Amino acid sequence: MNYNILLAGFGGQGVLFAGKLLAYCALMENKEISWLPSYGPEMRGGTCNCSVCISNEPIGSPLVTEPNVFVALNQPSFDKFIGKVKAGGKAFVDSTLVETKSDRTDIDCYYVPATQLETENDLPKGANIILLGKVLQETGMFNDETVRKALEKIVPATKAWLIENNLKAIGIGRAQ
């Protein structure tokens, strides 16, 4: 297992949360991990990204510059990073918000209308997790049992109902 994951989108879309969920999944399986956010004058509506490294070996550089898993939640992020995806890597794109398609043939691109699915299934702010469901499905990174354990760690007890919502979103993503 050696994943260099880059997640990118607008602030407020849950980019950092999606990355944190992957990191905690890895923690549940005793993998080596690092999670590094872009920080700075980011705000809701601004661009935002985070690097997650998951490996069986200790992590070297925690900054992902050539991801083998790339998740794009908006057009600027897609435009900025799609060229950086490592050959043989996988890109996951919210096709509701990203209008263009990549012409690269050396990577696998998956287009999921995550934001549209979020509205159809009444899962507000769930597009990030729907897309993550597709990531888990195509990479085989973690099973739902691990995801549940991770969610139980990061979702506060007062918002326990979010666990089921997130698992539902994962399921919708997996089915795409």
Add this chain to the structure above:
Amino acid sequence: MKGNEALAEAAMRAGCKCFFGYPITPQTELAAYMAKRMQKNGGVFLQAESEIAAINMVLGAASTGVRAMTSSSSPGISLKSEGISYLAGSDLPCVIINVERGGPGLGGIQPSQADYWQATKGLGHGDFHLLVYAPASVQEMVDMVVKAFDKADEYRMPALILADGLLGQMMEPVAFPEIKAEMPDKSSWATNGHKNKREHHIINSLYLTPDELEKTVLDRYERYAVIKENETDAETYLTEDADIVVCAFGATARVVKSAVNDARDQGIKVGMFRPKTLWPYPNKEIKKACENASKVLSVEMNMGQMVDDIKLALNCEKPVEFFGRTGGVIPTPAEVLAKIKAMGGNN
């Protein structure tokens, strides 16, 4: 856990009872964590009106013998430098954390290592040193904060953790030590109130007679000699058969390690040397690590600062080259690998 939060939690477990700070990116989570937890731990958290006030509050608290600390980022550390010099001149233990950002001036808020010279050569006026630790992971941030408090007390001097925005902001799994139960005995010098039951203690850094002042400095340098002998620490990675040894500290060492692994995959004989203490600099350790190398490279997030200490340690007997990015730009493993190849790194 985030690096900044881990620093705060570790400090409290090490028995830190007083935190004085002033907010600045990228270390703010540290103070925020302290604000939430310090009072529950029976300590004092205080957001001062300025960095200068904060460091002087550290001086006051440290005088009474309690474990005190402050944290900031580059421009804030510059403001604290006057107080740090006073702390050193008063032989007071404390821990200072610098989560570096780009400079000079207000600079930027992205990771940097451009305060190496400041930390190791001159964090304030006068003849003095700080113990300087350079963590490269969140776990090491925890371990080094605990060590910094212990060593600061042992040698009665300020200790500095030189981290950067990348380490402060990143999350990694960490394990924490048990909470410290016993504190070192400081009753021989602490000014903690005694109701006239003993001679009063004086904490002072003013000596108007040159001979007297010289003696205090010489005494301090005797301690520094012991520290130089006993307190150096470093990590070596694949240096035994390395033709090129790449030196890096802190977060940059993570990037270098990736580059070294990539180079090894291509059959290039390269290793890494990483000082964990920046003062005292691990001279013996680097000499040994570079024994079989024909060339040395220093990679830093600045324009070339530690490279001077490497040349001094190696007595300029081997060519020492430099590669760095600055202003908040983080070098990539690919850039470091390209530099290794340009240096003629071969099998």
